[in-house]
Amino acid sequence: MSTDLDETGPIDYLIVEFPGNRMTGEGFPLLVDLVDSGIIRILDLMFVTRDLDGSVSAVEIKDFDSDGQLDLAVFEGASSGLLGQDDLDEAASAIEPGSSAGILIYENVWAAPFAAALRRGGAQLVASGRIPVQAILASLDAAEAAETEAAEAASTDATQAADTDAQAADKLA
Numbered sequence: 001m002s003t004d005l006d007e008t009g010p011i012d013y014l015i016v017e018f019p020g021n022r023m024t025g026e027g028f029p030l031l032v033d034l035v036d037s038g039i040i041r042i043l044d045l046m047f048v049t050r051d052l053d054g055s056v057s058a059v060e061i062k063d064f065d066s067d068g069q070l071d072l073a074v075f076e077g078a079s080s081g082l083l084g085q086d087d088l089d090e091a092a093s094a095i096e097p098g099s100s101a102g103i104l105i106y107e108n109v110w111a112a113p114f115a116a117a118l119r120r121g122g123a124q125l126v127a128s129g130r131i132p133v134q135a136i137l138a139s140l141d142a143a144e145a146a147e148t149e150a151a152e153a154a155s156t157d158a159t160q161a162a163d164t165d166a167q168a169a170d171k172l173a
Contacts, residue, residue, distance in 0.1 A: 006119060009112030010128070011043065013105045017095040021049060023102075031104075043080040044105040048092045056092040059100060080105070 034040045047059035082105055095101045115125075 007112055007116050009108040009110065009115050010125070011105065011107050012130075013103065015091045015094055016102045016104070018100045018102070019096060020098060021100045023047075023100060039108075039110050041107040041109050042104065043107060044083045044103070046079075046083050046088065046103045047100060048088045048095075048103065049100040050092045050095050050097050052097045054097055056089055058088060 031042075035042060048056055049059050050056055083103060087103065091101050091103045118125075
């Protein structure tokens with residue numbers, strides 16, 4: 001017997017910190033686009049703030065950029081019940097005091113057919129991960145620096161070898 005769960009895509013979560021409680025709302029239209037285009041389905045979206053004294057509180061969905069419009073009205077009620085107070089506390093512990101965070105749980109709808117086919121074939125996801133962009137950039141920078149150092153060392157070695165050959169030729173002459 002097939003259930004909706006059999007056809008569900010991978011579920012991920014994000015905790016996004018807004019240092020100094022500065023939420024501009026700039027990303028919200030892009031999030032709406034991801035939902036409208038069927039790429040993701042939002043299961044839960046909540047916001048927390050961590051005060052300077054370390055206390056944690058939930059933040060109501062509101063007009064984050066103070067333009068007079070409710071920025072997240074489209075997400076109001078986006079709650080599957082997956083997030084509890086312990087999750088909010090844990091998310092808040094990951095951010096600096098005086099900051100806010102958005103906690104998003106979403107289904108990767110785009111991957112649902114692939115995931116369902118794998119499940120039907122008996123496969124199981126045994127590991128998953130995400131590499132922060134900053135880590136990728138740091139690795140690429142390090143690789144580029146190592147490549148540059150190696151090229152410079154090879155150039156120096158070639159110059160020294162040429163100098164040695166020239167000195168040897170002078171001695172023979």
